Amino acid sequence: MAESKVPAADQALRILSHLAAQRGPVPAASIATALALPRSTTYQLLGVLQERGFVVHLPEERRYGLGVAAFELSSGFSRQQPLARLGRPLVAALVDRLGESGHLAVLHGRDVLYLVEERAPRRPSLVTDVGVRLPAQLTASGRAMLAGLPATQLRALYPDRHEYARLKRLLAAVREAGLAHEDGEVTPGLASVGASVIDHLGWPAAAIAITYTSDAAIDREAVAAGVQDAAGELSRRIGGAKR
CATH class of the missing domain: 3.30.450.40 (GAF domain)
Structure with missing residues (x-):
């Protein structure tokens, strides 16, 4: 795959795709490992995605899953x-x-x-x-x-x-x-x-x-x-x- 001209956007989309493929919320460390991303970068991107509603953080479980905004994308896909x-x-x-x-x-x-x-x-x-x-x-x-x-x-x-x-x-x-x-x-x-x-x-x-x-x-x-x-x-x- 060619190197992305906008690496942060590419990494954020990879995180969303990875979360969508899981059976449930997963730890940030497993996301970083699966996508070969630095942990610091993973946490930063998860923070931004969480602010925008695409990711939800479950603090008691120390896991991340898809948020309501991700569901809205799915609904938009169905409508269009x-x-x-x-x-x-x-x-x-x-x-x-x-x-x-x-x-x-x-x-x-x-x-x-x-x-x-x-x-x-x-x-x-x-x-x-x-x-x-x-x-x-x-x-x-x-x-x-x-x-x-x-x-x-x-x-x-x-x-x-x-x-x-x-x-x-x-x-x-x-x-x-x-x-x-x-x-x-x-x-x-x-x-x-x-x-x-x-x-x-x-x-x-x-x-x-x-x-x-x-x-x-x-x-x-x-x-x-x-x-x-x-x-x-x-x-x-x-x-x-x-x-």
């Missing part, structure tokens, strides 16, 4: 819907090129939540639509995102050991292919292929998918490649990692 705004033209272009319906979805617990739905002309009606939720493990979009989660988080979402074992095997194939498929598991006679959109931390931020009839005479390799390209481009647009 950057994923939907950035993803909609990509999904629309993909649908125009392939002649099949497409969607953009995010993971919400064990469900997928659809943010963008683009219908291709003269194609079958779908159960998916903006605001609709479906079980993630049944959909191509959901499988693409679940495949990018660490095993501990996946196990927390699916505590039943038999369900977890089946899903683990399925997602291993998704990771190997870089694509997720489903055929008739959401709607009989319809199939989908999906790919995940990766954020700057390497996490699945969303997924793009295309749905077509199971017996459609289409170039499925071209459809899969188009989905991967669109997901990769959206990853790039949100500042995410390369696929």
Whole structure:
């Protein structure tokens, strides 16, 4: 990574990103160690972030966590819907090129939540639509995102050991292919292929998918490649990692 022209800002943002990735508040010393920052610098930055409300100090526990201002950033992100705004033209272009319906979805617990739905002309009606939720493990979009989660988080979402074992095997194939498929598991006679959109931390931020009839005479390799390209481009647009 190139050296930042504004190191203090870079360090403060790294602290916020680190805190966001933790399960709970952490000591300042562990932040300094994890980010290879001098302790004095860490305490100074935490003090500024605390003054602005982005960090809260828990004196009894001697730990730091995210503050209300950080939550307000999250709320602003939700209001502005950057994923939907950035993803909609990509999904629309993909649908125009392939002649099949497409969607953009995010993971919400064990469900997928659809943010963008683009219908291709003269194609079958779908159960998916903006605001609709479906079980993630049944959909191509959901499988693409679940495949990018660490095993501990996946196990927390699916505590039943038999369900977890089946899903683990399925997602291993998704990771190997870089694509997720489903055929008739959401709607009989319809199939989908999906790919995940990766954020700057390497996490699945969303997924793009295309749905077509199971017996459609289409170039499925071209459809899969188009989905991967669109997901990769959206990853790039949100500042995410390369696929």
